[in-house]
Amino acid sequence: MGFLTSLRVSSVAWVLLPTLVVSWVMTEDRTRFAVEGYGAAAANSALEALFVPAAACAGCAAWEAWRLRRAGIWRLPHGRGRYAVAANALAPVALLGAAGLLTSLASAWVELRAVPDLAGVPMLLTGVLVLVSHSAVGFLLGSLLPGLLSAPLMLLASYLWMGMPATMEPPLRYLNGLPTGSVQVTETFAVGSWAAPGLLALGLVAGTMAAVAPLLRQVAVRVLAAAGCVTAAALGAYAIVADWEYEPRTVPRAFTPVCAGEAPAVCVPPEYRAALPGAREAADEVIPLLAAAGFTVPERIVMQSDRAPLPENSWLFYSDPTLTEGQHRESIAFSPLPWHPPCSFATTTDWDLESTARAWLWLTAGEPETFNRHDEHLRAAEEIRALPVAEQQEWFRSIEEPLTVCRPEVL
Incomplete structure (x- = not known):
């Protein structure tokens, strides 16, 4: 048939x-x-x-x-x-x-x-x-x-x-x-x-x-x-x-990123090329504030898999063509946080410490005190910002290791 x-x-x-x-x-x-x-x-x-x-x-x-x-x-x-x-x-x-x-x-x-x-x-x-x-x-x-x-x-x-x-x-x-x-x-x-x-x-x-x-x-x-x-x-x-x-x-995923600017260059996957102008503008506003707070400006701020080793002298951030100006500023502000592979199921990093660190970076980047975290984290961040710049950096360096250690999650 x-x-x-x-x-x-x-x-x-x-x-x-x-x-x-x-x-x-x-x-x-x-x-x-x-x-x-x-x-x-x-x-x-x-x-x-x-x-x-x-x-x-x-x-x-x-x-x-x-x-x-x-x-x-x-x-x-x-x-x-x-x-x-x-x-x-x-x-x-x-x-x-x-x-x-x-x-x-x-x-x-x-x-x-x-x-x-x-x-x-x-x-x-x-x-x-x-x-x-x-x-x-x-x-x-x-x-x-x-x-x-x-x-x-x-x-x-x-x-x-x-x-x-x-x-x-x-x-x-x-x-x-x-x-x-x-x-x-x-x-x-x-x-x-x-x-x-x-x-x-x-x-x-x-x-x-x-x-x-x-x-x-x-x-x-x-x-x-x-x-x-x-x-x-x-x-x-x-x-x-x-x-x-x-x-x-x-x-x-292996890909060749597209980058904009320098000191630092902002790099994203080629599919997110449309997000580069917003990310670059946010970096131009936020990076000088982070540098004034004692951070050494990296060569690149990159968007890549958090399962891949971060290149030397780079910060990790997230971008997306749909992000608003404020969301791009937030992503750049949080990029100094230490890189670490994602924790496995039922484990997490020190959530309170990470929230305080994010609140401190948020305020350091010149954002208003409407940070989306619990009040105690914002208050702790404000107390840290009252310290001299050198002591603030010393505090941040002291928490980098705890932020990369996974521990059992307490429900």
Whole structure:
């Protein structure tokens, strides 16, 4: 049967348009939290809507398998093998999955003006594997149960598997292939973010193929082979993310920053180029005040991942094209705070000490006494500012080490 004929008589013809529309809308909604112009963010936003084509593919695959079973195809003598027959029936389902994913990518491109970069390719490949695995499992279930039962059952199971783990304890939340967070412009997801769900998806596909393998004539052998493939893949995927916490692992992104001015130069990722004028203006106002308070002016004030080592003679700050003038001044004012890797879950730095330090920097940068902290921190900062400049600097140097030490968080 030709592809167009298969598509015309397939259940895919009924769900194709709704799947594309929902994929577009869901991706458009996810891009609200993404970085415009960042390719990895476009891939991430598209994959956040992956549950739509995955569920549609699973349901349609189950229905097509039931149609073949009802027609007695597997009992008829034919020149093609089972895999070829299944591939012909699943070709429209493959079109459905590909069209859904491409629609999500198109929606992300329209909203973010970005196409996936090299960092997004592994994520998208994992998305393809997830779609294939849902289709394979749906086809297997449809070969065993009536279509009126297997199709809605797979539709529901696929939707729940893609949606529920994000509300569960780690590491289950990292195994379904649906991103659990938005990728930041200074970071990319760690390898395990796509390797774990990709491995599980491969195991499900291999298990499905083993379950219907014509060379394995005994049912018990096929069941054991299928169970072995799925179990091995599941254990391997679990091992990759077993020690992950509630936030997905990320690694610093390598990029060439764009900078403005000097003494110090203010540098941001290329996607945040529009934020440079505001950051530069804030630095011109705040840095002289910090220098007057005894700080040695660095060579650069940079925006980068807080997981990456800070270059020598640099301060770390945050910028964003949406920041106001006051927010940029605040970010520059806090840039002398000592750099340290983020604390793990349930640990934190000395919050009271850090709040006092931020209040002191806020006042030192010439801001009014409306600092967004508790009154006791503001009062402590005012008392420190009453000291001579040398003593204020001595106090700041004395707290640098405690601000870099993580300790158990007291709730």
